[in-house]
Amino acid sequence: MTHASELPTPDTHALQHSQRLQDYIIDKIAVAGGAIPFHDFMQYALYAPQLGYYSAGAHKFGEGGDFITAPELSxxxxxxxxxxxxxxxxxxPDGIILEFGAGSGILxxxxxxxxxxxxxxxxxxxxxxxxxxLQQRQLKTLQQRVPDLVSRVRWLHELPSTPFKGVVLANEVLDAMPVQRFCVEAxxxxxxxVNFDGKAFVWEMRPAQDAALQSFGEQLRECVPTPYTTERNPYLNAWLQxxxxxxxxxxxxLIDYGFPAREYYHPQRDTGTLMCHYQHRAxxxxxxxxxxxxITAHVDFTAVxxxxxxxxLEVAAYANQAxxxxxxxxxxxxLQHADKQEAREYIKLTQQTKILILPSEMGELFKVIALTRDWHEPLLGFVNDDRGRL
Ligand SMILES: C[S@@+](CC[C@H](N)C(=O)[O-])C[C@H]1O[C@@H](n2cnc3c(N)ncnc32)[C@H](O)[C@@H]1O
Structure with a gap:
């Protein structure tokens, strides 16, 4: 973990971009007549049109970006x-694939x-x-890598209104949804x-207004020491519905990093799971x-x-990524690659495998949950189904 004071300084162009987003959020705070809830701040910071981290041109993924995801890694x-x-x-056989938040399009x-x-x-x-x-970036990746298949890809602006069958995928999408940040006190x-003090954005604490958050916090008080700071995704129910x-x-x-509620809201995790990634520093x-x-938060898979x-929907299976x-x-x-690839390439694949599956890397922290409808076969990837932990 890097201390904020040790982060690399952005260049002039990046600072100008950041200033425009800062002005945009200051306007939102003014319109609200004071501070805005953190989940709104996170929404603007990541998704404000043409300005947010995901909406604008920052490189984001891979070695030249800020973080690396499993499909980018290997x-x-x-x-x-x-x-x-x-x-x-x-x-x-007439099923389609629907991928949420396809990043660079590599997957x-x-x-x-x-x-x-x-x-x-x-x-x-x-x-x-x-x-x-990112839609533009995805189109480019697909045109370069699978020119003969790109005609099958369609970008949706919203969920289809007509019924469909198939596979839905979301890798590291839930962790990119805005979260409510809150503190359970005695x-x-x-x-x-979040407010603006004339120089910088600052935290401001207010009694929770949202009834769902209020009741969640009160239940949590039974199992954690106070004060206890953590997060909750308020969009999950509506999104799955x-x-x-x-x-x-x-x-x-749904593939992401996170834990079942018992581990997520562990008494010792009293500063939450909020995490920022900038040029491969967390x-x-x-x-x-x-x-x-x-800006991300871990996923509470029990809540999912x-x-x-x-x-x-049926919760059909749950396993860690490994x-x-x-x-x-x-x-x-x-093993098939061992026969086909040159030694150097094969060694690279074995190194990537370690990162994908070692418990100290992505193997345990990342989880996969399978939600099904009208599906009755055991799923290939879940021989070691771990639903009991949810
Ligand atoms: C951390 S990136 C992961 C990208 C990619 N899936 C990967 O694994 O490399 C999060 C992605 O989710 C998208 N995203 C976030 N919320 C979304 C939502 N509600 N619906 C669709 N995409 C969303 C972002 O724009 C971005 O493409």
């Missing part, structure tokens, strides 16, 4: 996922390539991406608001580097399961 991730997707599409491109090799390319691959900048539940409506049959795979100060850094059940990828055939895939 082609093996998409190759494993393709096996799981193929299992579903075989049973639902879409590689999935399509592997599904082609497995004779299972879906008629359509839909991408629902809220960042226009007598009250306080919500973190909206997705559930047109989803007729198939499997929704730190905990979301009120600086506006528009230049990612509860929201899924409320939306009439078990999921091994279930999808990671070892066999790696």
């Amino acid at each position: 082609p093996l991730f998409a190759e494993c996922l393709a096996n799981q997707v193929q299992q579903v599409l075989k049973t639902l 879409a491109a590689e999935l399509l390539l592997h599904l082609q090799a497995l004779n299972s390319v879906p008629q359509e691959y839909w991408i629902l991406e809220i960042s226009p900048d 007598e009250q539940v306080l919500e973190y608001y 909206a997705l559930s409506e047109p989803f007729q049959a198939g499997v929704i795979l 730190h905990t100060e979301p009120l600086i580097l506006l528009g230049l850094q990612d 399961a509860t929201a899924a059940e409320a939306a009439n 078990n999921f990828l091994l279930g999808c055939g990671l070892t066999e895939i790696l």
Whole structure:
């Protein structure tokens, strides 16, 4: 973890961009007549049109960016996922793939390539991406990597209103949704608001107004010491409900870093899980580097399961990333590469494998949850189903 004072200084162009976003948020604070809740601040910092971290042109992913995700890290991730997707599409031959928040487009491109090799390319691959900048980047990646398959890809602006079947994917999307930040005190539940003091954004604590947050905080008080600061995703229920409506049959795979509620709201985790990423440095100060850094919170997978059940989806399986990828055939895939690749390339793949599956890297922190409708087969990636922990 890096201390905020040790972060690299942005260049002039980046600082000017950041200043424009700062002015935009100061206006929002003025319109609100005072401080705004942190989840609104996070929404603007990440998604303000043309200015937010995801909406504007910051590089974001990979070595030249701020952080690296599993599909960016290794082609093996998409190759494993393709096996799981193929299992579903075989049973639902007219099924489509819907990917939320497709980032640079690398997962879409590689999935399509592997599904082609497995004779299972879906008629359509839909991408629902809220960042226009990333939509452009995804199109470019797909045109370069899978020119003969790009015609199957369609960008949606909202969820379809007509029913569809197939596979829904969201890798590291839930952690990029704005969260409420709050503090459970002995007598009250306080919500973190953000104000501007003339020089910088500053925290302001106010009694929680949102009834759901208030009641969540009060229940939490039974199990944690006070004061206890943490987060909660207020958009999860509505998001899963909206997705559930047109989803007729198939499997929704949500992949992200996080824990079941018991571990998430652990008594010792009393400063929450809020994390910022800037040029591959992780730190905990979301009120600086506006528009230049990612802001995330870990995912409470118990809340995901509860929201899924409320939306009439079945919580079919849950596993950590290591078990999921091994279930999808990671070892066999790696062995096939050993025969095909040059030694140097193969060594690279083995190093990437370690990062994907070691418990000290991504293997344990990242989880995969499978939500289904009208689906009755055991899923390939979940031989070691761990729903009992949710
Ligand atoms: C951390 S990035 C992950 C990108 C990619 N899935 C990957 O693994 O490399 C988060 C992505 O989710 C998108 N996003 C965030 N909230 C979203 C939502 N509600 N619907 C669709 N996309 C969303 C962002 O614009 C961005 O593309």
